[in-house]
Amino acid sequence: MEPQETLAMVQGQAEIWQHMFSFVDSMALKCAVELRIADIIYSHSGPITLSQIASGIDSSSPDIPYLARIMRSLVRKNIFTEHHHPVEGGGETLYGLTQMSKWLLHEAELSLVPMVIMQNHPLLLAPWHCLGQIIKEGGTAFNKAHGYEVWDFALKNPDFNNIFNDAMACTAKIMMRVIVAGYKDGFGSMGSLVDVGGGTGGMIAEIVKAHPHIKGINFDLPHVVATAPLHEGVSHVGGDMFDVIPNADAIFMKWVLHDWSDEHCIKILKNCRKAIQQKSGKVIIVDIVVEKDSNDLFDEIRMAFDLLMMVHTTGGKERTELEWKKLLEEAGFTRYKIIKIPTIPSIIEAYLE
Incomplete structure (x- = not known):
């Protein structure tokens, strides 16, 4: 074997090892x-020692050597x-925050903590072990792992429902900042949404809050809106988007259609058409648009x-522009x-005329 070919084989082996153990990063993050x-660290307003971190952990006897090894891994990942x-007489190591760890603060206004908790929960990790099975047999991985579809599972498990709702709420906060800035006057002409x-x-x-002239309606399944807090200018309505959607000047959907098959999406979109009260109305879809040769910050995440x-x-997927065009x-x-906005999804405006 030529030296160049040997080097390529070694590199290939190293990359497979890396992919094999990529779950370690998410488990360390969860930890x-x-x-x-x-x-x-944030509560000390600056870098602190390992023993100071240990003293802040909710435990009477944290294992310092284990903690040191976790910190070494997390530092390596920046x-x-x-x-x-x-x-x-020597020295000590101080640990500080980065732009990444600022997203891991529980009480921060913008935080990814609930999403880290949800995506790394054993209940949501179990279906990933069924990927090969669904390719062979069809069906849905979540159902094969738990015996229910995800929405039915949430209905039957209040704790899981709360974890799911918290994760969706945290991403809504993050996306909202970007959407309001990137969409500019998109919400200006409507009376109800x-x-x-x-x-x-x-x-x-x-x-x-940003557009007080809008009458807001929050529409979701009854068990979801049952846990919703009061928001000024917003009324909560429970129902099923496959049956009927409340009337308004415009419809907003963030990360909804990617959960469903084309047939389901067409049904939802047709119900949106029926709900829009004026011909100048529109549907505002916040969802991923897959681009084959794009190379921006969020490309890998979109594929994930x-x-x-x-x-x-059940049949959900991320779609290319051509697939969105066909659906609409x-x-x-x-x-x-x-x-396009500087985050994972884009805004897709769909018009009746």
Whole structure:
């Protein structure tokens, strides 16, 4: 074997090892969130020692050597910083926050903690072990792992339902900032807006807050809106988007259609058409648009989301522009416009005329 070929084989082997153990990164991340390491460092207003981190952990006897090894891994991934602080008789290592670990603060207004908790929960990891099975047999991975589809499972398990709702609410907050900035005057001309699949109403509440002239309606399944807090200018309505959607000037849907098959999406979009009260109305879809040769910050995440939909939903997927165009046309929307924003999804405006 030529030296160049040998080197390529070794590189290939190393990369397979890396992929094989990529779950270690997410488990270490979950550990950091569970132990509230970012919060402990943040509470000291600056870098702190390992023993200071240990003293902030909710335990009477934390294992310091284990903690040191977790911190070494998290520092290597740039989740925390590490630098040596010389003191008399030696020195000590101080650990600090990075731009990444600031997203792991439990009480921060913008935080990814609930999403880290949900995506790494054993209940949501189990279906990933069924990927090969669904390729061989069809069906849905979540159902094969748990005996229910994800929405039915949430209905029967209040604790899981709360974890799911918290994760959706945290992403709604993050997306809202980007959407309001990137969409500019998109909400300006409407008097009423329904957020279909709006969860506990965080998204529509932020839209109404930024545009007080809008009458906001948060629409989701009854067991979801049952846990929703009161939001000024927003009414909660329980129902099923496959049956009927409340009337409004415009419809808003964030990360809803990617959960469903084309047939289901067409049914939802047709119900949106029926719900729009004026011909100048529109549907505002916040969802991923897959681009084959794109190379921006969120590309890898978009591809991961496509497999996530395959594992956790019934026929859900991420779509290319061509696939979106086909869906919208079949549902009776004659025009659309894609607005790119600096986050995972894009904004797709669909018009009746």
